[in-house]
Amino acid sequence: MREKAGFRKKILLPVTLAGIAAALIFTAVFLSTRQAAPDVNPIQGVNDGRSRVFVTGEGYSLNYEQEQEYIKEKQQKEKQIEQEIKQKPEQKKFSQAKATKAPQNQAVTNRKDAEPNDLEKPAGNNGKDTETESEQQPDTESPDEPEQPGGSKDEGSGDEENPGDEGGGTNTDEDGDDQTSKIPVITCNLKDGKEISGDEVTVTVKVQDYKKNYLSSFYVDVLVNGNKVTSSGTTNHVITYRCQELKDGSNEIVIKARDQEGNTAEKRYTVIADADAEKKKGGTVTFTMHANQLGLGTLVHKTAEFYVGESMADVINRECEAAGYQVVSGKSPAQGFYISRIKKKGITDGWSISQEKLDQLGITDTSDLVYQKDSLGEKDFYKDSGWLYSVNGEYLDGMSAVTVYDGDEIVFFFSLDYH
Structure with missing residues (x-):
């Protein structure tokens, strides 16, 4: 038994030393290989004209011609962005001026100012209204002739010259200057704070979209103290509303308009009614x-x-x-x-x-x-x-x-x- 144990010790020692020597040799060879790596071009033999400009992640690259084209395109885009930044203030100023410019024509609240081609024709049977709320068609009306400015009378006073309240109102969409320039233009005979004798007031409304088309009553809503008023009819693009049963004191009249593209405008007025007073x-x-x-x-x-x-x-x-x-x-x-x-x-x-x-x-x-x-x-x-x-x-x-x-x-x- 003692002889076998001695034999094992004699064999184990040389084997261990041999393993250590092999490990040292392997390490030396590996290190010598790593030191030589910087002198070797890993791209050599693949593509001499290959570039190291990466495009969409590791491993993707352009050749020289593609790289130059890419750089040129990038420079052009940068110049374009700079030009847009410089032009933006001017465009904004132009859009605002366009949106706030008031049309020259006044509202036709008197048939004397209306267009002759629309008026000089026989009435329909029994003088029926050609358009009431129940007969509205969802179409816009294109102007036949330019209207004559001025001469309209204030239907709230009966004896005053009144150009009417004109403007685009407040847009409910907030999509920037382009949207603002497209809001419908509402022209109305009312004035904010107007005093009314009695409990009735006549409201006349004319609305044009940004293409200068007149909008029918289908696209217009008039509310008095939150209650919708049905139109009395339309004459020469002017929609008439007879607002009755005003309450004594302050009354809110809201006019809402929308065009076929969904652009909207709104105007609000407050009228003060003396409901018990004798009509003027x-x-x-x-x-x-x-x-x-x-x-x-x-x-x-x-x-x-x-x-x-x-x-x-x-x-x-x-x-x-x-x-x-x-x-x-x-x-x-x-x-x-x-x-x-x-x-x-x-x-x-x-x-x-x-x-x-x-x-x-x-x-x-x-x-x-x-x-x-x-x-x-x-x-x-x-x-x-x-x-x-x-x-x-x-x-x-x-x-x-x-x-x-x-x-x-x-x-x-x-x-x-x-x-």
């Missing part, structure tokens, strides 16, 4: 009512007073009733009002149609004509008959949307052919 008189008009085409002549002719802000519907309806005629109408004077029939005992007695008119209408036998006794209205005597009206010689559509002014000459008449 606006002046006088000449009112004539006739049925000449039936040979009945003039039925009413008088000078009549009216109140500030009243419409043709208010005056014609009141004067007909004052003369003893019963008025059969559609809708209220505030919205879409039209007169379909007038009733009074003996109103059609003695009627006679001229031969010239009969020939014009193609009527050969008057015994076939149909009408209601003690009444005169739509489709009496002829299929296209009805009541129409004119103001200062102009035939207008709708009564509710047309405001009365001092000195107006109103003619309400029966026509056998409203065309």
